[in-house]
Amino acid sequence: MSGKPVVRSAVLLLCLAVVVSLSAVGCGEQKVDTSKETYKIGAVLSLSGPASPLGQPEQRALEMLQEQLNAGAGVDGHQVEFVIEDDESLPAKATEAMNKLITTENVAAVLGSSTTGASLAMSEIAESKKIPLVVCAAGTQLTQPVKKYVFRTPPTDSMAIAKVLDYLVNKAKVKKIAILHDANAFGTGGADELSKKAPDEGIEVVARESYGSTDTDMTAQLTKVKDTPAEALVVWGTNPGPAIIAKNMQQLGINIPFVGSHGIANKKFIELAGAAANGVVFPAGKMLIPSSIPEDSEWRTAVDDFKTEFKTKYDLEADTFAGHGYDAGLIVTEAMKTAGTDKAELRDQIEKTKDLVGIGGIFTYSPTNHDGLSEDDLMMIKIENGNWTEDK
Amino acid sequence: MVGRDADNRILVGGAAAAFCVLIVATLVVKGSTGLQWIMSGMTVGSIYALIAMGFSVIYSSTHVINFAQGEFSMLGGVLMFSLVTRGHLPTWLGFIIAVLIVTAIGAGLERVAIRPMRNHSVISVIIVTIGLAIALRATAKWIWGTDPVRVTAFSSGTRVKILGAYLPPQSFWVFGFAAVAVVLVFLFFNRTLLGKGMRAAAMNPDAASLVGVSSSTSSLVAWTIAAALGSAAGIVIAPIILPSFSSGAMLGLKGFSAAVVGGLGSAPGAVVGGLVLGVLETITAGVLPTGYKDAIAFLLLILVLLVRPQGLLGRAEDVKV
Numbered sequence: 001m002s003g004k005p006v007v008r009s010a011v012l013l014l015c016l017a018v019v020v021s022l023s024a025v026g027c028g029e030q031k032v033d034t035s036k037e038t039y040k041i042g043a044v045l046s047l048s049g050p051a052s053p054l055g056q057p058e059q060r061a062l063e064m065l066q067e068q069l070n071a072g073a074g075v076d077g078h079q080v081e082f083v084i085e086d087d088e089s090l091p092a093k094a095t096e097a098m099n100k101l102i103t104t105e106n107v108a109a110v111l112g113s114s115t116t117g118a119s120l121a122m123s124e125i126a127e128s129k130k131i132p133l134v135v136c137a138a139g140t141q142l143t144q145p146v147k148k149y150v151f152r153t154p155p156t157d158s159m160a161i162a163k164v165l166d167y168l169v170n171k172a173k174v175k176k177i178a179i180l181h182d183a184n185a186f187g188t189g190g191a192d193e194l195s196k197k198a199p200d201e202g203i204e205v206v207a208r209e210s211y212g213s214t215d216t217d218m219t220a221q222l223t224k225v226k227d228t229p230a231e232a233l234v235v236w237g238t239n240p241g242p243a244i245i246a247k248n249m250q251q252l253g254i255n256i257p258f259v260g261s262h263g264i265a266n267k268k269f270i271e272l273a274g275a276a277a278n279g280v281v282f283p284a285g286k287m288l289i290p291s292s293i294p295e296d297s298e299w300r301t302a303v304d305d306f307k308t309e310f311k312t313k314y315d316l317e318a319d320t321f322a323g324h325g326y327d328a329g330l331i332v333t334e335a336m337k338t339a340g341t342d343k344a345e346l347r348d349q350i351e352k353t354k355d356l357v358g359i360g361g362i363f364t365y366s367p368t369n370h371d372g373l374s375e376d377d378l379m380m381i382k383i384e385n386g387n388w389t390e391d392k
Numbered sequence: 393m394v395g396r397d398a399d400n401r402i403l404v405g406g407a408a409a410a411f412c413v414l415i416v417a418t419l420v421v422k423g424s425t426g427l428q429w430i431m432s433g434m435t436v437g438s439i440y441a442l443i444a445m446g447f448s449v450i451y452s453s454t455h456v457i458n459f460a461q462g463e464f465s466m467l468g469g470v471l472m473f474s475l476v477t478r479g480h481l482p483t484w485l486g487f488i489i490a491v492l493i494v495t496a497i498g499a500g501l502e503r504v505a506i507r508p509m510r511n512h513s514v515i516s517v518i519i520v521t522i523g524l525a526i527a528l529r530a531t532a533k534w535i536w537g538t539d540p541v542r543v544t545a546f547s548s549g550t551r552v553k554i555l556g557a558y559l560p561p562q563s564f565w566v567f568g569f570a571a572v573a574v575v576l577v578f579l580f581f582n583r584t585l586l587g588k589g590m591r592a593a594a595m596n597p598d599a600a601s602l603v604g605v606s607s608s609t610s611s612l613v614a615w616t617i618a619a620a621l622g623s624a625a626g627i628v629i630a631p632i633i634l635p636s637f638s639s640g641a642m643l644g645l646k647g648f649s650a651a652v653v654g655g656l657g658s659a660p661g662a663v664v665g666g667l668v669l670g671v672l673e674t675i676t677a678g679v680l681p682t683g684y685k686d687a688i689a690f691l692l693l694i695l696v697l698l699v700r701p702q703g704l705l706g707r708a709e710d711v712k713v
Binding site: 223250253276 | 428429432439537538539540542550558560632633634641642674678681682686
């Protein structure tokens with residue numbers, strides 16, 4: 001009987017030792033110091049309205065980042081708070097929300113918005129009020145020409161176009177292409193840039209046709225393409241248009257390669273187009289297929305961890321938009337570690353970001369480049385048997 | 393009045409002749425490509441015609457233009473997605489359940505939102521239908537989200553060759569359904585007592601109620617039929633159009649245009665209007681730069697409203713004293 005209390009105290013002591021050593025590690029640098037002021041960062045995202053499929057994953061990723069940071073050392077010991085506002089996918093609401101964040105919440109920087117229109121409106125405020133803004137939208141005009149206070153996390157439409165041209169020249173080896181694009185801003189902008197840049201790569205655009213976002217049949221446009229010597233069809237638009245085009249091509253028996261835009265970089269396209277989706281090729285961020293990133297790289301580890309944690313927390317697959325939101329938060333909080341909350345200092349520090357490993361890629365800004373990513377952070381994906389595979 | 397009738401006959405005959413010339417010219421100049429345009433245009437046109445018939449049913453009975461008609465079709469499509477694509481019910485069972493649900497919604501809306509407006513002008517009721525359309529769209533967005541959905545085609549296979557053109561198998565379901573629907577609607581309004589009574593109720597509610605057709609019953613029956621027809625149409629076209637919460641707006645606009653072109657209140661007119669619109673759109677998209685396609689639909693609409701406001705097959709409203 002006398003042996004037992006000894007064992008018990010030994011076990012207790014051991015537990016105590018473990019707890020003490022653990023908390024000692026915690027006291028070292030891994031804890032938020034509650035006496036320090038909380039760092040507030042504003043975010044305006046499209047949580048409702050047509051762009052909500054973009055804004056909602058961005059919001060979730062930011063909330064996850066906030067939790068991760070505050071569970072650790074915060075930013076330099078400061079607790080971090082992302083104050084998130086909804087712009088309802090409207091530029092006017094985005095300006096309103098941004099002004100509110102600056103005046104009543106006194107945020108050090110602003111993230112968002114999800115769409116190019118809302119982000120453009122916000123970038124004007126960023127410039128006039130001299131507050132750093134990291135946008136999650138892809139419109140090339142947001143950062144070209146460079147605006148002093150505006151930075152970006154997603155790859156631009158231009159990078160996607162460059163990737164597609166590279167694919168057409170070096171992989172598909174075609175000389176003549178046809179373009180079929182949505183008549184909206186995204187489709188027209190992409191088709192314009194593609195038509196302008198293709199000749200430099202030795203590619204001739206033999207047909208250029210458009211369709212309306214709500215059209216239900218594109219066979220007329222496709223019969224025109226069929227009558228040209230086009231060796232590939234580039235389709236620039238978002239769901240459901242490209243899915244209808246893929247089906248119509250199958251219906252008409254047009255067998256030239258279908259090269260899509262990053263607008264179809266989602267599983268929805270495969271669901272809508274069904275068997276007609278097979279063989280379709282499109283550019284997308286490498287995070288969609290983590291195995292396309294070198295296995296032993298920091299980037300791969302970051303993406304794997306991000307995807308696992310996102311899945312555990314929300315029971316949802318993390319898409320590229322979640323990555324854009326996370327990266328925006330990461331870039332600002334990293335810069336805050338040296339700059340604190342001084343807006344001018346913070347802007348300078350964001351611009352000095354170099355080789356920062358994010359989810360969408362490796363970020364490097366400079367006074368002449370506020371895009372962060374490059375064409376190398378993208379890959380071409382091919383749909384085979386209803387699944388994505390890297391088209392190397 | 394005789395001269396006026398003759399004028400009209402010449403006008404409609406001229407329009408029909410011009411349309412035939414266009415079709416023949418397309419076939420002669422473009423061969424099998426032209427045939428493909430016409431066949432594809434007929435598929436699109438049948439879709440417009442089906443929606444247009446829903447407009448006609450309610451207009452014939454109440455003189456109200458129901459701007460929520462496209463939403464009935466959208467609801468049919470997305471319900472079919474939940475029941476068949478996701479719920480794995482057999483197509484026929486999903487079809488019946490989806491139509492029943494939307495029909496109940498249509499009848500319910502008539503009682504809740506339209507009947508209380510019975511003492512107001514027709515234009516006020518039309519504005520209420522715009523409100524209903526917005527409410528249905530918002531509800532669908534809340535339930536099904538913003539993404540378009542995929543509804544499995546009724547029969548397998550990717551394409552069917554007909555003469556020199558290729559169509560998806562679903563096109564034939566659309567053609568068949570449109571043909572059956574136009575016959576049923578036409579017979580109902582011209583051969584049954586209730587149908588004739590309902591038309592009478594629209595023209596003169598007081599006189600009709602004296603002979604036993606109340607405008608209240610008439611309106612309820614019309615909304616029930618229009619919701620059933622609209623949802624069934626929405627289900628048959630769903631595998632082609634990939635419906636989403638916002639599809640109803642486009643369907644409603646095109647269906648309304650087709651109904652006006654063909655003659656509001658006439659079921660055969662709805663079919664003619666839909667087919668003319670669909671074929672013209674597709675030929676335009678094939679011949680001109682594609683941006684002009686939608687302009688053609690509106691041009692046709694304006695032309696008809698200017699020259700023959702009662703539509704191609706519509707009866708001029710003679711108010712005799």
